[in-house]
Amino acid sequence: MTEERGRTTAPHGARGERSPAETALRTLRARLLELHRGDGMPGMWEIARRIGASFGPSSGAEDGPETVASVAGQAEALGPATVHTVLHCRILPAWWQVERVVRALGGRTEPVLPLWEAAYAASPERAAADAPYRQVGGDPLTGRGDRPPEAALWLWDPAIGGFRMPSGWRVPDSTGGYEYLPGGHLGHRGTVHAMAYSPDGDLLATSDERGEVRLWDPATGEPAAAPLTGHGRFVTRLVFHPHGRVLAAGGGTQVRLWDLDGGEPLGGPLLLDGGVAEIAFHPDGRLLAAVDERGEVRLWDPATGEPAAAPFTCHAGRTWAVAFHPGGGLLATAGSDDGDGTGATVRLWDLDGGEPVTRALAEPAGPILHAVFDPGVGRLAAAVADTEDGRGPLRRRARTVWLWDLDGGEPAAEPFSSPSEDVRALAFHPDGRLLAVGGGHSRYPGRRMQLWDPGTGSYRIVHNGAHDRPDDVEVLAFHPGGGALATGGDAGVQLWTTLAPPVGSPLVHRAEDVHSVVFHPAGDLLATVSREGTARFWDPATGEPAAVPPLSGGKVVEVAFHPDGRLLAEADGEGTVRLRDAVTGEPAGAPLPEHSPDPFIRIAFDPGGRLLATTDFTLTYYDTHYDSVVWLWDPFTGRLLDCLHTEHRIEAMAFHPGGGLLAVAAGGAVQLWDPATGEPAGAPLPGSPHASVPVKSLAFHPGGGLLASTTGSAGSGVRLWDPSTGERVGGTFGAQERTGISAMGFHPAGDLLATGYSDGTVRLWDPFTGEPVGTPMAGHFCGVNALAFQPGGDLLATAGDDGTARLWCRRRPG
Incomplete structure (x- = not known):
């Protein structure tokens, strides 16, 4: 094995030449880890405690909400997962975060700053510090702040046999500051039966029923080396040596050790009498433990492949979990001492001799099918079978997860009733406060995986909405830093990543999805509108509701501010458009003649404020054909000036910044109109690559020289057009x-x-x-429906299906 500054390096031949960005980042990481070792390698919690004691939030409140005005001067403490991220430089952290970690380790910041600057210069695209916008409330890497309610992520209520919204419109934070969002997908052929991250997180190992073990670069999703072959049977267990350059693979009645630098096995197979149940490395790597299906434990010296002790039996029945205590002096095993799978016990074996300590666990309601120790080996989580699926008397399914405290064997939390029909995999987050639960569901694929916080009893379902993959979750693995989660099943490996965790206080619309967000021209007022017909107004400087008179109409589904800020146009779902004074709330003239009832009506003022455009349609009785119209009104008199016709449903419209053009998206095309004459301005632009796919969004560049269009379909990007010629500009991007x-x-x-x-x-x-x-910025837990920049550009507002609007503050240089 090759050592570099006390840590193992990736196989050079397998991973290829490193880029300057990777080299600079690794140099910074080596320096930080050197400081960590020089300070006696304190734990992440201890470093976080030191940082909190030295710096702390400037407000003095650990979780108090921020305002936009206080963003720049706030000095925040770091959580333990963030400390790990900074130490290992998974991405380039902000300098102030590096500075806090260095000082907490007793180091000097002056020698480290040039290393950070070099990494920043070489890889700005990987720097969280370089993101132009950060969410109001805290730095994305800290993960601090309140969570909004989630319209799509509900709590399971056994009393009603279904999901419900949590009380208080807020789910307690069950992810320790992390929100896991879909990342890449590894095309592992066959069903994934085992999975493990290397200690530094640079490799992900997976295995299948053909006996192949594959090594992946989780950052790119590409293979990191040729497959490891030669097992000749299922590989059901994978675990990395603590130094990271040796991988143990267990399957059938043998365990093989692989040298990852050369891609060759280390010695012959290590044999067991029964099938491999569990394997684990000692924290310092000097021992490898394996338990077979009959409960017999064998210990080997992985350096020589020779037995390190005589075999012994840990449990009379099945063994579910095995782990070395972090201190290294104890081996913990969990299993059954009865043939029927009950009688759950945990035994702690003294590696230096002496009798084991046996702790009986409070009886669960049924047999245990899967179990896992937490990172500190102080608790055991287990999936308990409570149903049969009808495919035979021995086929049981687990829907309940229990958690025991090993000191007394008593439950450490209320049992978790998983929305999955069949729990098949469990994994603790590296900080031990979060448990990932994976399995299958025959009718609702989105219920296959949950993140459970035993401390609060809350959980959230993790899924990718309409684009979720159909395979069940068979195996789970957290990245050592906690910033990623891998799930395996029939269709390969799905990676879940923390791009920019939600922080700060959202602008909450309760359970309603927010589909429109509009800034006042002065930038000091923000309007948000939900599809259920609720319009709310906010002070963007504080994130608090603004004192605006209530709207005069019923269920308001769209609003627009006049360019001079004096008027507010509002449309309700019944087809009524009203104008009122934006300050007093008094009506400004009579309502415009009624439109057809439409919850998706569009309204817009032209930049000069002389026109108000509204959309309308008529649906024919026989062939369901749309006859759509854009009405053009005088906003001060309410007089109809003109109308523009199209044969397809209008999805979006936008005025040119100069006011001389109106772009209307209907069907798969974009038509430019001259509002002064009511005539088309050129041929339709094929805004969509397929005529049957409608264009959903339009935006003019502030200079007027570009028009952007896009559809809402997966894999489609942004197309740019020259509105004066109707020609394409550049290629498609953003897909x-x-x-x-x-x-x-x-x-x-x-x-x-x-x-x-x-x-x-x-x-x-x-x-x-x-x-x-x-x-990327991740603050919503469902789709983003709308976004708008503040006129000055310092804030970006986003609205989503999760019932919230979010504010993002632009970073200032330095």
Whole structure:
């Protein structure tokens, strides 16, 4: 094995030449880990405690909400998972975070700053510090702040046999600051039966029924080396040596050790009398323990492959879990001492001799099918069978997860009733406060995986909405830093990543999805509208509700501010459009003549404020054909000036910044109109690559030289057009394989284009190059429906299906 500054390096031949960005980041990481070792390798919790004691929030409140005005001066403490992220440089952290960790380790910041600057210069695209916008409430890497209610992620209520919204419109934070969102997918052929991350998180090992073990680079989703073959049977257990360059693979009646630098086995197979049940490495790597299906434990010296002790029997029945205590002096086993799978016990074996300590666990309601120790080996989580699926008397399914405290063998939390029909995999987060529960559900694929917080009793379902993969969860593995989660099943491996965790206080619409967000021209007022017909107004400087007179109409589904800020137009779902004074709330004239009832009506003022455009349609009786109309009104007199006809349902419209054009998306095309004459301005633009796919979003560049269009379908990107010629400009960009663009808008300066996606993320792009700017932002737990920049460009507001609007504050240089 090759050592570099006390840690093992990845196989050079398998991973190829490192880029300058990777080299600079690894140099910074080596320096930070050197400081960590020099301080006696304190735990992440201890480092976080030191940082909290030295710095702490400037407000003095650990979890108090931030306002936009206080963002710049707030000095935040770091959580233990964030400390791990900084130490291991999974991405380039902000300098202030590195500074806090260095000082907490007793180091000097002056020698570290040039290393950070070099890493920043070499890899700005990987720097969380370089993201142009951060969510109001805290730095994305800290994961601190309140959580909004989730319209799609409900709590399971056994009393009603279904899901319900939590009380107080807020789910307690069950992820320790992490929100796991769909990342890449590894195309592992066959069903994945085992999975493990390397200690540094740079490798992910997976196995299947053909006996192959594959090594992946989780950052790129690409293979990191050739498959490890030669087992000749199922590989059901994988575990990395603590130094990371040896992998133990167990299957059938043997365990093989692999040298990952050379891709060759280390010696011959280590044999058991029965099938491999569990394997584990000692914390310092000097022992390898394996338990077979009959409960016999064997200990080997992995350096020589020779037995390190005589075999012994740990349990009379099945053994579910085995782990070495972090201190290294004890081996813990959990299993049954009865043939029927009951009689659950945990035994602690003294490796230096002496009798084992046996602790009986409070009886669960049925046999245990799967179990796992927490990282500190102080608790045991287990899936308990309580149903049979009708395919035979021996086929049982688990829907309940129990958690025991090993000191007394008593339950450490109320049992968790999983929404999955069949729990098949369990994994603790590295900080031990969160348990991932995976399994299957025959009718509702979105209920296959949950994250359970035993401390609060809350949980959240983790899924990818309409783009979720159909395979059940068979295995689970957390990244050592907690910043990623891998799940395996019939269709390969799905990676879940923490792009930018939700922080700060959301603007809450309760259980309603928010589909519109609009800034007042002065930038000091924000309006949000839900599909259920509720309009709310907020002070963007504080995130608090603004004192605005209630709207005069019924269920308001769309609002628009006049360019001079004096008027507010509102449309309700019954087809009534009203104008009122934006300050006093008094009506400004009579309502406009009634439109057809439409919860998706669009309204917009032209930039000069001389026109108000509203959409309308008529659905023919016989062939369900749309005859859609854009009405053009004088906003001060309410007089109808003109109408523009199209044969398809109008999905979006936008005025040119100069006011001389109106773009209307209907069907798969975009038609430009001259509002002064009511005539089309050129031929329709094929805004969609397929005529049958409608264009969902339009946005003009502030300079007027570009028009952006996109559909909401997965894999589609942004197309740019020259509105004066109708010609394409550049290539398509912003496409994401498994999620569609549901909203977009240009920054007032024109240097950024923001896109919102149906997976809840927001991304920023350079519209002239099509290149991403900064890191993705993740603050919503469902799709992003709308977004808008504050007129000055300092804030970005986003609205989502999770019933909230979010504010993001632009970072200032330095």
